[in-house]
Amino acid sequence: MIGSGSFGTVYKGILFDETEVAIKVFNLQIEGAFKSFDVECEVMSKIIHRNLVKVITCCSTTDFKALVLELMPNGNLEKCLYSNNHFLDILQRINIMIDVASALEYLHSGYSTPLIHCDLKPSNVLLDKDMIAHVGDFGIAKLLGEGDSMKQTMTLATIGYMAPVQEDDKYFVVKANCISSIMKLALDCSAEFPEDRTDMENVLSMLKNIRRKYLNDLAEN
Template sequence: MPNGCLEKWLHSNHHFLNMKQRLDVMIDVACGLEYLHYGYSTPIVHRDLKPSNILLDQDMVGHVCDFGIAKLLGDGESMVQTKTLATFGYIAPEYGLEGLVSTSSDAYSFGITLMETFTKRKPKDKMFTEELSLRRWVQDCLPDSIIQVIDVDLLHHEGGLVQRKIECISSILQVGLSCTTYVPEERINMKEILRALQKIKLQFIKDIVP
């Protein structure tokens, strides 16, 4: 892909994605995962979603890649067990502790990636410890101190209507929290995630884009 991966655009000093571009990429990824989970008679769990596995084409459209450890769910299966672990920081608790993977574990990885995209903090950033994770940091700052977690470049580069942008990102990060609850059954699924992000984008365009 000519524009490399999302990780490069988030964490390189020489690249920048504005707020709409980041939201568009995450909607693209949500579309891809929703198709994997619901577009076939047999659901496919990606199992290793993270910014380095999201590639951007010439039009900055996001594509999910690297299906090396993807898992098919058999008839009636909602969860399977595996001994193959994915990337720490992005894997769901039940996957890391018990090797249990499901479409809910993909939703968890998506939620972590979504939070990283708008905070510019990796889940394994040195600021995080056993007591403070990326999710906990975001959760503790919502809604009143949300400005503390937002990637400052988003506000500096775009100027104007800052409060509306903060409210938009707050809504996006709330979706991320809903993806990453500890109990898999309490997480929203990819259909719900996609609808929520599309709704946020429509409101963003209405409020902010000239």
């Protein structure tokens, strides 16, 4: 077993060709598990993007339902952020933000029908062997129909935490300015009124600009 979620458990498996995979087995005793499986099958079998978890196949019988997914060797982002055994520097964090923003920008405007994830949080962001982030777990995702508002769609919220930077760091000011830009962007994305929130296309562009400035400032110091 390599993980668990709201509707089931994830196991590591090996296919006949020795490909390592993640197998998400749904606990059908949990209310909503059947619907979650159906949504994930419908959504994840149609969308293809380098920053989305790839579904290899699915298995569905009356009393057993599972998804076979691409295995992510570095686990989920939550483990990397909150475990004493892992460390992500600022550049890695920015790269992960850009990966996630790329996935969301595709879901919101690059796919034929706008799709809202509705449960984006660190445990649903998975990292491959190269630390490239992939968004997964579309169990409560919502496909928007004509007339639906993307910015007014209800989502779940997860409280996060960022440790303070250390003032004795040689690049303290550069890092502090970078983090300040990221936090400002985060606040713009969570404005009270939907019309005031930054859309994902602009978020992606701004994150890339933040990364570019951060690297330039590091080189100049």
